[in-house]
Amino acid sequence: MGSTRKERARNDSSRAEIAVVGGGVIGLAVANELLDRGYAVTLVDEAREGVASNAAAGMLAPFAEDDVGADALVPLMNASLEMYPGWVERIASADEVDLTSTGSLFVARDRDRLATLRHEARRRTEANADWLDRDALFELEPHLSPRALGGFRVARERAIDPRRLRAALARRFDALGGRRGDAGAGLVVRCCGAWTDPWVRPVRGQALLLSGAPLVQHVIRTPDVYLVPRRDGRLYVGATSDERGFDATASAGDTLELLREAFLVVPGIAELAIEAIVVGFRPATRDHLPVIGYVAPDTIVATGHYRNGVLLAPITARLVADLIDGDAVPALAPFDPARFKPNGGPA
Numbered sequence: 215m216g217s218t219r220k221e222r223a224r225n226d227s228s229r230a231e232i233a234v235v236g237g238g239v240i241g242l243a244v245a246n247e248l249l250d251r252g253y254a255v256t257l258v259d260e261a262r263e264g265v266a267s268n269a270a271a272g273m274l275a276p277f278a279e280d281d282v283g284a285d286a287l288v289p290l291m292n293a294s295l296e297m298y299p300g301w302v303e304r305i306a307s308a309d310e311v312d313l314t315s316t317g318s319l320f321v322a323r324d325r326d327r328l329a330t331l332r333h334e335a336r337r338r339t340e341a342n343a344d345w346l347d348r349d350a351l352f353e354l355e356p357h358l359s360p361r362a363l364g365g366f367r368v369a370r371e372r373a374i375d376p377r378r379l380r381a382a383l384a385r386r387f388d389a390l391g392g393r394r395g396d397a398g399a400g401l402v403v404r405c406c407g408a409w410t411d412p413w414v415r416p417v418r419g420q421a422l423l424l425s426g427a428p429l430v431q432h433v434i435r436t437p438d439v440y441l442v443p444r445r446d447g448r449l450y451v452g453a454t455s456d457e458r459g460f461d462a463t464a465s466a467g468d469t470l471e472l473l474r475e476a477f478l479v480v481p482g483i484a485e486l487a488i489e490a491i492v493v494g495f496r497p498a499t500r501d502h503l504p505v506i507g508y509v510a511p512d513t514i515v516a517t518g519h520y521r522n523g524v525l526l527a528p529i530t531a532r533l534v535a536d537l538i539d540g541d542a543v544p545a546l547a548p549f550d551p552a553r554f555k556p557n558g559g560p561a
């Protein structure tokens with residue numbers, strides 16, 4: 215029997231060795247997927263200050279984090295969320311990576327915001343949002359501010375601890391025989407996050423990690439802040455969004471703003487300790503959509519995941535591996551790097 219296209223691709227000497235450049239969640243997810251498919255993979259991990267995976271909240275939230283509003287992206291986000299439980303099972307236990315499934319809770323803390331939130335819940339019925347009056351809200355989350363007036367829950371959304379996920383992916387990569395070092399002469403997959411020149415620019419985010427008594431069960435969201443509880447009781451409070459290059463300095467003003475907004479929705483945070491202030495750089499393309507595909511015969515890029523790198527890791531890994539296997543990947547058409555070329559480049 216003749217060899218399949220996939221087997222031929224794997225046997226092609228120029229592709230037998232693949233280098234994945236970037237040791238964040240996307241790079242590690244791709245590297246693990248390629249190992250699973252029988253490729254020899256070298257990981258080139260350029261440790262950088264402000265790598266998004268170390269600062270990210272880890273919300274797996276296609277509804278809550280759909281701020282680009284692009285038709286092409288939402289199906290990808292939903293498909294990746296679907297993949298998550300099975301994907302995590304291959305990597306580690308849900309406990310190890312802190313995979314939670316309590317859903318996102320959108321909270322209005324005053325009358326103006328209540329009207330906006332009601333409108334939002336009606337507009338986005340596909341999110342299966344359950345509207346909650348004040349009593350129902352407090353039954354779910356007794357530590358909310360007494361000012362909270364109502365809200366809604368998107369039950370299908372999840373969260374994960376990106377640092378733990380990254381560590382678990384790295385352990386698995388090493389255990390499966392992945393190599394670390396420099397890129398060889400074969401195919402290179404560039405997953406360098408905000409450093410994937412010239413495809414992206416850095417969008418800075420500052421966030422806080424608080425610790426103490428657990429206060430909330432759900433991811434709590436207002437238009438101004440989100441709170442993501444970890445299983446060990448810590449609380450992630452995020453996040454700012456601004457563009458000032460790769461300035462990783464933690465700002466007092468940002469910390470003040472995050473604490474103020476968090477306090478307005480869950481006043482008990484005042485009793486918690488500040489465990490860490492983190493700064494990370496979201497990789498953003500000009501249209502805020504990922505850029506995934508060949509940019510040269512021996513180079514693929516997979517970056518530009520902007521606010522959703524952790525969510526999009528499983529589907530990105532699968533699609534990049536399909537591409538390398540030689541499959542047609544229509545799902546990648548909207549994210550083709552070629553969309554930037556007519557204007558002379560991506561920058």
Ligand code: GLY
Nearest residue numbers: 271279453521522
């Ligand atoms: N995904 C949350 C953020 O980028 O702030």
